[in-house]
Amino acid sequence: MTHGRMRLAVEGGIARLTFDHPRRLNAITAAMWRELAEMLERIEQDPAARVLLLDGAGERAFCTGNDISEFETLRSDPEAAARYNELQHVVADRMRGLTKPAIAAIHGHCLGAGLEIALLCDLRLCSAEASMGVPAVKLGLPYRAEDIIKLLDVVGEAAAREMVLLGRRHGGADILRLGLVHRLLPDQASLRAEAEAMAAELARNAPLSLAAAKVAFRELARRDGPPDLRLAQAWADRCYASADYAEGRRAKMEKRAPDFTGR
Structure with missing residues (x-):
């Protein structure tokens, strides 16, 4: 079996x-x-x-x-x-x-x-x-x-x-x-x-951006209490402070595909 x-x-x-x-x-x-x-x-x-x-x-x-x-x-x-x-x-x-x-x-x-x-x-x-x-x-x-x-x-x-x-x-x-x-x-x-x-x-997408979106969706869909908007914002702030955000900006200006590392 x-x-x-x-x-x-x-x-x-x-x-x-x-x-x-x-x-x-x-x-x-x-x-x-x-x-x-x-x-x-x-x-x-x-x-x-x-x-x-x-x-x-x-x-x-x-x-x-x-x-x-x-x-x-x-x-x-x-x-x-x-x-x-x-x-x-x-x-x-x-x-x-x-x-x-x-x-x-x-x-x-x-x-x-x-x-x-x-x-x-x-x-x-x-x-x-x-x-x-x-x-x-x-x-x-x-x-x-x-x-x-x-x-x-x-x-x-x-x-x-x-x-x-x-x-x-x-x-x-x-x-x-x-x-x-x-x-x-x-x-x-x-x-x-x-x-x-x-x-x-x-x-190929930026891991921290994906994570921030997932956390935001999860919090907005909560049924056991109000959404934790501070947590969602904290994940968004991680994106703004990340090397991937800088890489995304550079790649856009240089007209190439970005190489995201999740940092």
Whole structure:
């Protein structure tokens, strides 16, 4: 029996993080949740990783959420569910706190917790074969307020109610209609090419500028209190004081591409 894992490779400024559990349609095990949290922290701390590109192994799925085969032993009652859910909370917090842009490249099924992770990415691309949904009501599971918030922030209340209450899967033009993705590509090859090109473009941008924008977006979207505008301004001030800002000005005057270092 093969066990799921998370794979991470950093090259050319791009941190490629892959759900690698194709036998279970890239469903996330408890061990994978722990790996994912650890790898997100590594990406945040690694100056060589300028952008996160998240995808799924194989031809059939991005990620189908939690591995239900573990629920009888790890999530069978409220107390066990609380312990299991804490694994997801850590990942969600680290995704929200990531100061590097994140892209989700979605091919095949993207369901439940897999969709929640994709919604925490800054940019979402999908192939025409992608399907997205929130099947909790068809499994007898609650779709918790903290998860509904992710949908509300991306698609708004009307679409969120449609997705959560009906529990249907959506594909193709419906994904665009609901506002779940930024771009729909014709096939998996086109998706990979576009995701790689977008990640490479982001990796060439000034890291501190990207981080300042991410912090500003995060604070302005806060639901647990007022935005920390002083924190957002502090990150903006880091940009003004940076060598990268000086490099950007010089490159513009010299009509060349800037070489940003993140300092």
